[in-house]
Amino acid sequence: MARPSYRIGLMFSTTGPYSTVASAMLNGALLAVSEIGEAGPVELMPVVVDPGGDLSRYTALSGQLLAEGVRHVVGCYTSSSRKEVIPCFEKHDGILWYPSHYEGFESADNVVYTGAAPNQHILPLIDYLMSTFGDRAFCVGSNYIWAWENSRILRETVTARGGTVVAERYLPVGETDLRKLVDAVIEARPSFVFSSLIGISGLAFLSALRHACLARGIDQPGTMPVASCNLSEPDLDELEPEARDGHISSSVYFSALRNPVNDAFVSRHAAAYPSAPLTSADAEASYIAVKLLAGALAEAGTDEILAVKAAVARQRLAAPQGDVWVDAETMHLHLTPRIGRSRGTEFDIIREEPAPIRPDPYLVRSSPTDSWFASAPRLRVAK
Incomplete structure:
Protein backbone atom coordinates (compact mmCIF):
# COMPACT_ATOMS: atom_id res chain seq x y z
CA MET A 1 0.00 0.00 0.00
CA ALA A 117 12.32 30.84 23.09
CA PRO A 118 13.99 33.56 25.22
CA ASN A 119 13.76 31.64 28.49
CA GLN A 120 15.61 28.78 26.78
CA HIS A 121 18.57 30.83 25.54
CA ILE A 122 19.02 34.46 26.59
CA LEU A 123 18.02 34.23 30.27
CA PRO A 124 20.39 31.32 31.01
CA LEU A 125 23.13 33.16 29.11
CA ILE A 126 22.73 36.40 31.09
CA ASP A 127 22.84 34.51 34.37
CA TYR A 128 26.02 32.72 33.33
CA LEU A 129 27.73 35.88 32.06
CA MET A 130 26.97 37.97 35.13
CA SER A 131 27.98 35.25 37.56
CA THR A 132 31.20 34.51 35.68
CA PHE A 133 32.47 37.74 34.10
CA GLY A 134 30.78 40.75 35.73
CA ASP A 135 27.86 43.14 35.41
CA ARG A 136 28.81 45.61 32.65
CA ALA A 137 27.39 44.68 29.23
CA PHE A 138 27.95 46.16 25.77
CA CYS A 139 25.23 45.20 23.23
CA VAL A 140 25.88 45.03 19.49
CA GLY A 141 23.43 43.79 16.90
CA SER A 142 22.06 43.80 13.39
CA ASN A 143 19.47 46.51 13.00
CA TYR A 144 16.21 44.56 13.19
CA ILE A 145 13.86 43.01 15.71
CA TRP A 146 16.07 40.05 16.76
CA ALA A 147 18.75 42.37 18.11
CA TRP A 148 16.38 45.06 19.42
CA GLU A 149 14.33 42.64 21.50
CA ASN A 150 17.25 40.56 22.74
CA SER A 151 19.04 43.71 23.86
CA ARG A 152 15.86 44.88 25.60
CA ILE A 153 15.55 41.58 27.47
CA LEU A 154 19.22 41.73 28.39
CA ARG A 155 18.97 45.37 29.50
CA GLU A 156 15.96 44.72 31.73
CA THR A 157 17.52 41.61 33.23
CA VAL A 158 20.97 43.11 33.81
CA THR A 159 19.57 46.26 35.42
CA ALA A 160 17.19 44.24 37.60
CA ARG A 161 20.26 42.43 38.91
CA GLY A 162 22.11 45.68 39.61
CA GLY A 163 24.26 45.71 36.50
CA THR A 164 24.69 48.21 33.67
CA VAL A 165 24.41 48.20 29.89
CA VAL A 166 27.20 50.62 28.97
CA ALA A 167 26.16 50.97 25.31
CA GLU A 168 24.02 49.56 22.49
CA ARG A 169 25.03 49.73 18.83
CA TYR A 170 23.09 48.50 15.77
CA LEU A 171 24.36 48.03 12.22
CA PRO A 172 22.65 47.18 8.93
CA VAL A 173 22.43 43.48 8.08
CA GLY A 174 25.51 42.68 6.02
CA GLU A 175 27.63 45.61 7.31
CA THR A 176 31.32 44.68 7.62
CA ASP A 177 33.06 48.04 8.27
CA LEU A 178 33.25 47.71 12.04
CA ARG A 179 36.31 49.76 12.99
CA LYS A 180 34.39 52.42 14.94
CA LEU A 181 32.33 49.79 16.73
CA VAL A 182 35.41 47.84 17.77
CA ASP A 183 37.12 51.01 19.04
CA ALA A 184 34.02 51.87 21.08
CA VAL A 185 33.93 48.41 22.66
CA ILE A 186 37.60 48.49 23.61
CA GLU A 187 37.27 51.98 25.05
CA ALA A 188 34.28 50.93 27.19
CA ARG A 189 36.00 47.73 28.45
CA PRO A 190 32.75 45.97 29.39
CA SER A 191 32.63 42.74 31.39
CA PHE A 192 31.24 41.06 28.27
CA VAL A 193 29.91 41.89 24.82
CA PHE A 194 26.47 40.60 23.89
CA SER A 195 26.26 40.19 20.11
CA SER A 196 23.09 39.81 18.06
CA LEU A 197 24.94 40.48 14.82
CA ILE A 198 24.04 37.92 12.18
CA GLY A 199 25.73 36.48 9.10
CA ILE A 200 28.80 38.18 7.69
CA SER A 201 28.42 41.11 10.11
CA GLY A 202 28.84 38.83 13.11
CA LEU A 203 31.89 37.14 11.62
CA ALA A 204 33.51 40.46 10.72
CA PHE A 205 32.98 41.74 14.26
CA LEU A 206 34.55 38.69 15.91
CA SER A 207 37.61 38.91 13.66
CA ALA A 208 38.03 42.68 13.98
CA LEU A 209 37.66 42.69 17.76
CA ARG A 210 40.10 39.79 18.20
CA HIS A 211 42.76 41.43 16.03
CA ALA A 212 42.35 44.83 17.71
CA CYS A 213 42.66 43.27 21.17
CA LEU A 214 45.71 41.24 20.18
CA ALA A 215 47.37 44.40 18.88
CA ARG A 216 46.75 46.06 22.26
CA GLY A 217 47.81 43.08 24.37
CA ILE A 218 44.26 42.48 25.65
CA ASP A 219 43.15 38.96 26.54
CA GLN A 220 39.77 39.40 24.88
CA PRO A 221 38.25 35.94 25.58
CA GLY A 222 39.34 36.08 29.22
CA THR A 223 38.47 39.67 30.10
CA MET A 224 35.89 40.78 27.52
CA PRO A 225 34.26 37.69 25.94
CA VAL A 226 31.74 37.94 23.14
CA ALA A 227 28.54 36.07 23.95
CA SER A 228 25.69 35.28 21.60
CA CYS A 229 22.50 33.28 21.17
CA ASN A 230 23.12 32.74 17.47
CA LEU A 231 26.80 31.85 17.00
CA SER A 232 26.99 28.28 15.67
CA GLU A 233 29.41 25.73 14.25
CA PRO A 234 29.01 26.84 10.59
CA ASP A 235 29.91 30.39 11.69
CA LEU A 236 33.09 29.13 13.36
CA ASP A 237 33.96 27.27 10.19
CA GLU A 238 33.82 30.60 8.31
CA LEU A 239 36.02 32.43 10.85
CA GLU A 240 39.78 32.69 10.47
CA PRO A 241 41.45 30.25 12.91
CA GLU A 242 42.98 32.92 15.18
CA ALA A 243 39.51 34.37 15.88
CA ARG A 244 37.63 31.13 16.61
CA ASP A 245 38.34 30.28 20.25
CA GLY A 246 36.74 31.55 23.45
CA HIS A 247 33.33 32.81 22.31
CA ILE A 248 30.30 32.00 24.47
CA SER A 249 27.11 30.69 22.86
CA SER A 250 23.76 29.86 24.41
CA SER A 251 21.83 27.21 22.54
CA VAL A 252 19.75 24.06 22.89
CA TYR A 253 22.02 22.02 20.63
CA PHE A 254 25.72 21.68 19.88
CA SER A 255 27.27 19.13 17.55
CA ALA A 256 29.57 17.96 20.37
CA LEU A 257 26.66 16.41 22.29
CA LEU A 335 13.91 22.25 24.78
CA THR A 336 17.11 21.80 26.79
CA PRO A 337 19.22 24.97 27.38
CA ARG A 338 23.00 24.69 27.12
CA ILE A 339 26.01 27.01 27.23
CA GLY A 340 29.03 26.36 24.99
CA ARG A 341 32.50 27.86 24.61
CA SER A 342 34.01 27.80 21.13
CA ARG A 343 37.17 25.82 20.44
CA GLY A 344 38.21 25.51 16.84
CA THR A 345 35.12 24.80 14.76
CA GLU A 346 33.01 23.38 17.58
CA PHE A 347 31.89 24.13 21.12
CA ASP A 348 32.77 22.64 24.47
CA ILE A 349 29.53 22.32 26.42
CA ILE A 350 30.17 23.93 29.80
CA ARG A 351 26.67 24.04 31.27
CA GLU A 352 23.38 22.32 30.49
CA GLU A 353 19.95 21.67 31.92
CA PRO A 354 19.33 18.08 33.02
CA ALA A 355 15.97 18.04 31.20
CA PRO A 356 13.90 20.08 28.72
CA ILE A 357 12.16 23.17 30.05
CA ARG A 358 8.78 24.55 29.06
CA PRO A 359 8.87 27.44 26.59
CA ASP A 360 7.94 30.86 27.98
CA PRO A 361 7.84 33.09 24.88
CA TYR A 362 6.29 36.06 26.71
CA LEU A 363 8.46 35.61 29.84
CA VAL A 364 5.35 35.53 32.03
CA ARG A 365 6.70 32.67 34.16
CA SER A 366 10.31 33.89 34.22
CA SER A 367 11.71 36.62 36.45
CA PRO A 368 14.78 38.75 35.55
CA THR A 369 16.29 37.71 38.87
CA ASP A 370 15.78 33.96 38.42
CA SER A 371 19.00 32.06 39.09
CA TRP A 372 19.91 29.41 36.55
CA PHE A 373 23.29 28.27 37.79
CA ALA A 374 23.91 29.37 41.39
CA SER A 375 21.36 29.16 44.21
CA ALA A 376 18.98 27.05 42.12
CA PRO A 377 21.43 24.72 40.35
CA ARG A 378 19.08 23.06 37.91
CA LEU A 379 21.95 22.89 35.48
CA ARG A 380 24.98 20.71 35.76
CA VAL A 381 28.49 21.49 34.64
CA ALA A 382 29.26 19.26 31.68
CA LYS A 383 32.58 17.39 31.73
Whole structure:
Protein backbone atom coordinates (compact mmCIF):
# COMPACT_ATOMS: atom_id res chain seq x y z
CA MET A 1 0.00 0.00 0.00
CA ALA A 2 1.41 3.38 -1.00
CA ARG A 3 2.20 5.85 1.75
CA PRO A 4 0.38 9.20 1.76
CA SER A 5 2.41 11.84 -0.06
CA TYR A 6 2.50 15.56 0.73
CA ARG A 7 4.29 18.53 -0.83
CA ILE A 8 6.04 20.82 1.66
CA GLY A 9 7.91 24.06 1.15
CA LEU A 10 11.50 24.65 2.28
CA MET A 11 12.26 28.38 2.25
CA PHE A 12 15.82 29.35 3.18
CA SER A 13 18.11 32.14 1.95
CA THR A 14 21.02 30.02 0.79
CA THR A 15 22.34 33.12 -0.97
CA GLY A 16 22.71 36.55 0.57
CA PRO A 17 24.20 37.95 3.82
CA TYR A 18 23.28 35.02 6.08
CA SER A 19 23.63 32.21 3.56
CA THR A 20 25.95 30.14 5.78
CA VAL A 21 23.39 29.52 8.48
CA ALA A 22 20.48 29.24 6.01
CA SER A 23 22.38 26.58 4.05
CA ALA A 24 22.86 24.63 7.28
CA MET A 25 19.12 24.87 7.94
CA LEU A 26 18.26 23.60 4.47
CA ASN A 27 20.67 20.69 4.90
CA GLY A 28 19.02 19.73 8.19
CA ALA A 29 15.56 19.85 6.65
CA LEU A 30 16.57 17.83 3.58
CA LEU A 31 18.27 15.23 5.77
CA ALA A 32 14.99 14.71 7.63
CA VAL A 33 13.07 14.49 4.32
CA SER A 34 15.51 11.81 3.15
CA GLU A 35 15.19 9.77 6.34
CA ILE A 36 11.39 9.96 6.23
CA GLY A 37 11.51 8.86 2.61
CA GLU A 38 13.47 5.76 3.59
CA ALA A 39 11.36 4.62 6.54
CA GLY A 40 8.74 7.20 7.49
CA PRO A 41 4.95 6.98 7.75
CA VAL A 42 4.47 9.47 4.90
CA GLU A 43 6.37 10.63 1.86
CA LEU A 44 7.40 14.29 1.68
CA MET A 45 8.05 16.05 -1.61
CA PRO A 46 10.06 19.22 -0.90
CA VAL A 47 9.69 22.39 -2.96
CA VAL A 48 12.84 24.42 -2.27
CA VAL A 49 12.89 28.21 -2.71
CA ASP A 50 15.61 30.78 -1.97
CA PRO A 51 14.56 34.36 -1.07
CA GLY A 52 18.20 35.49 -1.08
CA GLY A 53 17.77 37.45 2.15
CA ASP A 54 15.35 39.86 0.43
CA LEU A 55 12.26 40.53 2.59
CA SER A 56 9.99 41.21 -0.36
CA ARG A 57 10.91 37.86 -1.91
CA TYR A 58 9.93 36.01 1.28
CA THR A 59 6.38 37.27 0.89
CA ALA A 60 6.25 36.61 -2.85
CA LEU A 61 7.61 33.08 -2.53
CA SER A 62 5.32 32.25 0.41
CA GLY A 63 2.34 33.37 -1.64
CA GLN A 64 3.53 31.34 -4.60
CA LEU A 65 3.93 28.15 -2.56
CA LEU A 66 0.56 28.52 -0.87
CA ALA A 67 -1.19 29.35 -4.16
CA GLU A 68 0.24 26.13 -5.61
CA GLY A 69 -1.38 24.07 -2.85
CA VAL A 70 1.54 23.74 -0.43
CA ARG A 71 0.06 24.11 3.06
CA HIS A 72 3.18 23.68 5.21
CA VAL A 73 6.44 25.58 4.79
CA VAL A 74 9.56 25.03 6.89
CA GLY A 75 11.67 28.13 6.69
CA CYS A 76 12.84 31.65 7.52
CA TYR A 77 15.87 32.47 9.65
CA THR A 78 15.42 36.10 10.63
CA SER A 79 12.55 37.42 12.70
CA SER A 80 11.94 40.15 10.15
CA SER A 81 11.33 37.51 7.45
CA ARG A 82 9.05 35.54 9.78
CA LYS A 83 6.96 38.58 10.61
CA GLU A 84 6.88 39.54 6.94
CA VAL A 85 5.28 36.27 5.86
CA ILE A 86 2.87 35.55 8.73
CA PRO A 87 0.02 37.61 7.18
CA CYS A 88 0.41 35.58 4.00
CA PHE A 89 0.06 32.29 5.90
CA GLU A 90 -2.96 33.65 7.76
CA LYS A 91 -4.62 34.79 4.54
CA HIS A 92 -3.99 31.57 2.60
CA ASP A 93 -4.54 29.07 5.43
CA GLY A 94 -1.05 27.62 5.76
CA ILE A 95 1.43 26.91 8.54
CA LEU A 96 4.97 28.26 8.79
CA TRP A 97 7.26 25.87 10.67
CA TYR A 98 9.83 28.33 12.00
CA PRO A 99 13.12 26.57 12.86
CA SER A 100 15.15 29.32 14.48
CA HIS A 101 15.88 30.58 18.00
CA TYR A 102 14.17 33.92 18.35
CA GLU A 103 13.37 36.83 20.67
CA GLY A 104 9.90 35.66 21.74
CA PHE A 105 6.82 37.78 22.44
CA GLU A 106 4.84 36.06 19.72
CA SER A 107 2.52 33.09 19.41
CA ALA A 108 0.89 33.22 15.99
CA ASP A 109 -1.91 30.79 15.13
CA ASN A 110 -0.26 29.90 11.82
CA VAL A 111 3.26 29.23 13.13
CA VAL A 112 4.89 26.25 14.86
CA TYR A 113 8.14 27.38 16.53
CA THR A 114 10.84 24.69 16.73
CA GLY A 115 13.73 26.94 17.80
CA ALA A 116 14.46 28.24 21.30
CA ALA A 117 12.32 30.84 23.09
CA PRO A 118 13.99 33.56 25.22
CA ASN A 119 13.76 31.64 28.49
CA GLN A 120 15.61 28.78 26.78
CA HIS A 121 18.57 30.83 25.54
CA ILE A 122 19.02 34.46 26.59
CA LEU A 123 18.02 34.23 30.27
CA PRO A 124 20.39 31.32 31.01
CA LEU A 125 23.13 33.16 29.11
CA ILE A 126 22.73 36.40 31.09
CA ASP A 127 22.84 34.51 34.37
CA TYR A 128 26.02 32.72 33.33
CA LEU A 129 27.73 35.88 32.06
CA MET A 130 26.97 37.97 35.13
CA SER A 131 27.98 35.25 37.56
CA THR A 132 31.20 34.51 35.68
CA PHE A 133 32.47 37.74 34.10
CA GLY A 134 30.78 40.75 35.73
CA ASP A 135 27.86 43.14 35.41
CA ARG A 136 28.81 45.61 32.65
CA ALA A 137 27.39 44.68 29.23
CA PHE A 138 27.95 46.16 25.77
CA CYS A 139 25.23 45.20 23.23
CA VAL A 140 25.88 45.03 19.49
CA GLY A 141 23.43 43.79 16.90
CA SER A 142 22.06 43.80 13.39
CA ASN A 143 19.47 46.51 13.00
CA TYR A 144 16.21 44.56 13.19
CA ILE A 145 13.86 43.01 15.71
CA TRP A 146 16.07 40.05 16.76
CA ALA A 147 18.75 42.37 18.11
CA TRP A 148 16.38 45.06 19.42
CA GLU A 149 14.33 42.64 21.50
CA ASN A 150 17.25 40.56 22.74
CA SER A 151 19.04 43.71 23.86
CA ARG A 152 15.86 44.88 25.60
CA ILE A 153 15.55 41.58 27.47
CA LEU A 154 19.22 41.73 28.39
CA ARG A 155 18.97 45.37 29.50
CA GLU A 156 15.96 44.72 31.73
CA THR A 157 17.52 41.61 33.23
CA VAL A 158 20.97 43.11 33.81
CA THR A 159 19.57 46.26 35.42
CA ALA A 160 17.19 44.24 37.60
CA ARG A 161 20.26 42.43 38.91
CA GLY A 162 22.11 45.68 39.61
CA GLY A 163 24.26 45.71 36.50
CA THR A 164 24.69 48.21 33.67
CA VAL A 165 24.41 48.20 29.89
CA VAL A 166 27.20 50.62 28.97
CA ALA A 167 26.16 50.97 25.31
CA GLU A 168 24.02 49.56 22.49
CA ARG A 169 25.03 49.73 18.83
CA TYR A 170 23.09 48.50 15.77
CA LEU A 171 24.36 48.03 12.22
CA PRO A 172 22.65 47.18 8.93
CA VAL A 173 22.43 43.48 8.08
CA GLY A 174 25.51 42.68 6.02
CA GLU A 175 27.63 45.61 7.31
CA THR A 176 31.32 44.68 7.62
CA ASP A 177 33.06 48.04 8.27
CA LEU A 178 33.25 47.71 12.04
CA ARG A 179 36.31 49.76 12.99
CA LYS A 180 34.39 52.42 14.94
CA LEU A 181 32.33 49.79 16.73
CA VAL A 182 35.41 47.84 17.77
CA ASP A 183 37.12 51.01 19.04
CA ALA A 184 34.02 51.87 21.08
CA VAL A 185 33.93 48.41 22.66
CA ILE A 186 37.60 48.49 23.61
CA GLU A 187 37.27 51.98 25.05
CA ALA A 188 34.28 50.93 27.19
CA ARG A 189 36.00 47.73 28.45
CA PRO A 190 32.75 45.97 29.39
CA SER A 191 32.63 42.74 31.39
CA PHE A 192 31.24 41.06 28.27
CA VAL A 193 29.91 41.89 24.82
CA PHE A 194 26.47 40.60 23.89
CA SER A 195 26.26 40.19 20.11
CA SER A 196 23.09 39.81 18.06
CA LEU A 197 24.94 40.48 14.82
CA ILE A 198 24.04 37.92 12.18
CA GLY A 199 25.73 36.48 9.10
CA ILE A 200 28.80 38.18 7.69
CA SER A 201 28.42 41.11 10.11
CA GLY A 202 28.84 38.83 13.11
CA LEU A 203 31.89 37.14 11.62
CA ALA A 204 33.51 40.46 10.72
CA PHE A 205 32.98 41.74 14.26
CA LEU A 206 34.55 38.69 15.91
CA SER A 207 37.61 38.91 13.66
CA ALA A 208 38.03 42.68 13.98
CA LEU A 209 37.66 42.69 17.76
CA ARG A 210 40.10 39.79 18.20
CA HIS A 211 42.76 41.43 16.03
CA ALA A 212 42.35 44.83 17.71
CA CYS A 213 42.66 43.27 21.17
CA LEU A 214 45.71 41.24 20.18
CA ALA A 215 47.37 44.40 18.88
CA ARG A 216 46.75 46.06 22.26
CA GLY A 217 47.81 43.08 24.37
CA ILE A 218 44.26 42.48 25.65
CA ASP A 219 43.15 38.96 26.54
CA GLN A 220 39.77 39.40 24.88
CA PRO A 221 38.25 35.94 25.58
CA GLY A 222 39.34 36.08 29.22
CA THR A 223 38.47 39.67 30.10
CA MET A 224 35.89 40.78 27.52
CA PRO A 225 34.26 37.69 25.94
CA VAL A 226 31.74 37.94 23.14
CA ALA A 227 28.54 36.07 23.95
CA SER A 228 25.69 35.28 21.60
CA CYS A 229 22.50 33.28 21.17
CA ASN A 230 23.12 32.74 17.47
CA LEU A 231 26.80 31.85 17.00
CA SER A 232 26.99 28.28 15.67
CA GLU A 233 29.41 25.73 14.25
CA PRO A 234 29.01 26.84 10.59
CA ASP A 235 29.91 30.39 11.69
CA LEU A 236 33.09 29.13 13.36
CA ASP A 237 33.96 27.27 10.19
CA GLU A 238 33.82 30.60 8.31
CA LEU A 239 36.02 32.43 10.85
CA GLU A 240 39.78 32.69 10.47
CA PRO A 241 41.45 30.25 12.91
CA GLU A 242 42.98 32.92 15.18
CA ALA A 243 39.51 34.37 15.88
CA ARG A 244 37.63 31.13 16.61
CA ASP A 245 38.34 30.28 20.25
CA GLY A 246 36.74 31.55 23.45
CA HIS A 247 33.33 32.81 22.31
CA ILE A 248 30.30 32.00 24.47
CA SER A 249 27.11 30.69 22.86
CA SER A 250 23.76 29.86 24.41
CA SER A 251 21.83 27.21 22.54
CA VAL A 252 19.75 24.06 22.89
CA TYR A 253 22.02 22.02 20.63
CA PHE A 254 25.72 21.68 19.88
CA SER A 255 27.27 19.13 17.55
CA ALA A 256 29.57 17.96 20.37
CA LEU A 257 26.66 16.41 22.29
CA ARG A 258 27.27 12.75 22.96
CA ASN A 259 24.21 10.52 22.84
CA PRO A 260 23.19 7.78 20.40
CA VAL A 261 20.63 9.90 18.53
CA ASN A 262 23.04 12.78 17.99
CA ASP A 263 25.91 10.45 17.09
CA ALA A 264 23.72 9.03 14.32
CA PHE A 265 22.56 12.52 13.27
CA VAL A 266 26.12 13.83 13.01
CA SER A 267 27.22 10.74 11.09
CA ARG A 268 24.33 10.89 8.60
CA HIS A 269 24.83 14.63 8.12
CA ALA A 270 28.54 14.14 7.40
CA ALA A 271 27.76 11.40 4.90
CA ALA A 272 25.08 13.45 3.15
CA TYR A 273 27.06 16.73 3.11
CA PRO A 274 30.76 15.82 3.27
CA SER A 275 31.93 19.34 2.42
CA ALA A 276 29.56 21.11 4.82
CA PRO A 277 30.45 22.37 8.32
CA LEU A 278 29.45 20.51 11.47
CA THR A 279 25.82 20.22 12.49
CA SER A 280 24.33 23.18 14.37
CA ALA A 281 21.28 24.29 16.35
CA ASP A 282 19.75 25.79 13.21
CA ALA A 283 20.22 22.56 11.26
CA GLU A 284 18.77 20.54 14.14
CA ALA A 285 15.74 22.82 14.55
CA SER A 286 14.99 22.44 10.83
CA TYR A 287 15.45 18.67 11.09
CA ILE A 288 13.08 18.60 14.08
CA ALA A 289 10.49 20.71 12.25
CA VAL A 290 10.33 18.30 9.32
CA LYS A 291 10.20 15.25 11.62
CA LEU A 292 7.38 16.71 13.72
CA LEU A 293 5.51 17.77 10.59
CA ALA A 294 5.76 14.25 9.15
CA GLY A 295 4.51 12.72 12.38
CA ALA A 296 1.59 15.13 12.56
CA LEU A 297 0.67 14.54 8.91
CA ALA A 298 0.69 10.78 9.50
CA GLU A 299 -1.52 11.06 12.58
CA ALA A 300 -3.90 13.57 11.02
CA GLY A 301 -4.17 11.72 7.71
CA THR A 302 -4.42 15.07 5.95
CA ASP A 303 -2.41 18.28 5.54
CA GLU A 304 -5.38 20.43 6.63
CA ILE A 305 -3.91 22.85 9.13
CA LEU A 306 -6.33 22.49 12.08
CA ALA A 307 -5.97 18.70 12.01
CA VAL A 308 -2.18 18.94 11.74
CA LYS A 309 -1.94 21.46 14.61
CA ALA A 310 -4.04 19.20 16.83
CA ALA A 311 -1.84 16.23 15.93
CA VAL A 312 1.50 17.99 16.39
CA ALA A 313 0.55 18.92 19.95
CA ARG A 314 0.63 15.18 20.70
CA GLN A 315 3.99 14.49 19.05
CA ARG A 316 7.09 13.63 21.04
CA LEU A 317 10.45 13.22 19.32
CA ALA A 318 13.78 11.71 20.39
CA ALA A 319 15.81 14.50 18.80
CA PRO A 320 19.60 14.86 18.58
CA GLN A 321 19.50 17.28 21.54
CA GLY A 322 17.26 14.94 23.58
CA ASP A 323 13.50 14.56 23.89
CA VAL A 324 11.43 17.46 22.54
CA TRP A 325 7.69 18.03 22.44
CA VAL A 326 5.22 20.78 21.63
CA ASP A 327 3.60 23.04 24.18
CA ALA A 328 0.01 23.04 22.93
CA GLU A 329 -0.71 26.46 24.44
CA THR A 330 2.01 28.33 22.54
CA MET A 331 3.10 25.97 19.71
CA HIS A 332 6.71 26.25 20.93
CA LEU A 333 8.88 23.30 21.99
CA HIS A 334 10.13 22.03 25.31
CA LEU A 335 13.91 22.25 24.78
CA THR A 336 17.11 21.80 26.79
CA PRO A 337 19.22 24.97 27.38
CA ARG A 338 23.00 24.69 27.12
CA ILE A 339 26.01 27.01 27.23
CA GLY A 340 29.03 26.36 24.99
CA ARG A 341 32.50 27.86 24.61
CA SER A 342 34.01 27.80 21.13
CA ARG A 343 37.17 25.82 20.44
CA GLY A 344 38.21 25.51 16.84
CA THR A 345 35.12 24.80 14.76
CA GLU A 346 33.01 23.38 17.58
CA PHE A 347 31.89 24.13 21.12
CA ASP A 348 32.77 22.64 24.47
CA ILE A 349 29.53 22.32 26.42
CA ILE A 350 30.17 23.93 29.80
CA ARG A 351 26.67 24.04 31.27
CA GLU A 352 23.38 22.32 30.49
CA GLU A 353 19.95 21.67 31.92
CA PRO A 354 19.33 18.08 33.02
CA ALA A 355 15.97 18.04 31.20
CA PRO A 356 13.90 20.08 28.72
CA ILE A 357 12.16 23.17 30.05
CA ARG A 358 8.78 24.55 29.06
CA PRO A 359 8.87 27.44 26.59
CA ASP A 360 7.94 30.86 27.98
CA PRO A 361 7.84 33.09 24.88
CA TYR A 362 6.29 36.06 26.71
CA LEU A 363 8.46 35.61 29.84
CA VAL A 364 5.35 35.53 32.03
CA ARG A 365 6.70 32.67 34.16
CA SER A 366 10.31 33.89 34.22
CA SER A 367 11.71 36.62 36.45
CA PRO A 368 14.78 38.75 35.55
CA THR A 369 16.29 37.71 38.87
CA ASP A 370 15.78 33.96 38.42
CA SER A 371 19.00 32.06 39.09
CA TRP A 372 19.91 29.41 36.55
CA PHE A 373 23.29 28.27 37.79
CA ALA A 374 23.91 29.37 41.39
CA SER A 375 21.36 29.16 44.21
CA ALA A 376 18.98 27.05 42.12
CA PRO A 377 21.43 24.72 40.35
CA ARG A 378 19.08 23.06 37.91
CA LEU A 379 21.95 22.89 35.48
CA ARG A 380 24.98 20.71 35.76
CA VAL A 381 28.49 21.49 34.64
CA ALA A 382 29.26 19.26 31.68
CA LYS A 383 32.58 17.39 31.73
